[in-house]
Amino acid sequence: MSERDCVFCDIVAGRTPADVVLADDLVVAFLDRSPLFVGHVLVVPRLHQETLADMSPSDLGEFFERVQHVAAVLPTALGADGTFVAINNVVSQSVPHLHVHVVPRRRGDGLRGFFWPRRKYAVGEAFETARAVREALQR
Numbered sequence: 428m429s430e431r432d433c434v435f436c437d438i439v440a441g442r443t444p445a446d447v448v449l450a451d452d453l454v455v456a457f458l459d460r461s462p463l464f465v466g467h468v469l470v471v472p473r474l475h476q477e478t479l480a481d482m483s484p485s486d487l488g489e490f491f492e493r494v495q496h497v498a499a500v501l502p503t504a505l506g507a508d509g510t511f512v513a514i515n516n517v518v519s520q521s522v523p524h525l526h527v528h529v530v531p532r533r534r535g536d537g538l539r540g541f542f543w544p545r546r547k548y549a550v551g552e553a554f555e556t557a558r559a560v561r562e563a564l565q566r
Contacts, residue, residue: 435524466531507531
C-alpha cells in the first residue's frame with residue numbers, strides 16, 4: 428500500500444477527520460474509530476511505514492516516548508486502572524501503517540490475556556525455537 432491509499436496518512440495530512448489527542452513533528456495519536464474500550468488510542472508515525480521493522484532506529488526511541496506518554500496519562504484522564512499497549516505487524520494489522528494501540532484497562536473489564544489461543548511448548552521445542560531466534564539475532 429502506498430501513502431496515497433493509506434487512511435492513516437490521510438488522517439496525518441488532515442484529509443480525513445479524526446479525534447486527535449496528540450500531534451507533533453513525529454506522531455499523530457487519535458481515538459480508534461472502533462475501540463476495544465472507550466479511550467482506545469492509536470499512535471502512528473507521520474511518515475508512512477508499514478511495520479515496526481520499517482521504522483528508522485533513530486526515530487524509534489522518540490516514537491515510543493510518545494507511546495509511553497499516552498499510556499501514562501490515559502489512566503488519569505479516563506479513570507482507568509492501567510493500559511494495554513500492542514502492535515500488530517502484518518497479521519491482524521487492519522491498516523498497513525505502523526500503529527500502536529494504547530487501550531485503557533479497568534479491573535474486571537472482561538479482557539482476558541491475549542486474544543488468541545495459547546499453548547505450551549512440546550518437549551524440546553522451546554530449546555530449538557530459542558536457538559533459531561538467537562542465531563537470527565546474531566546475523
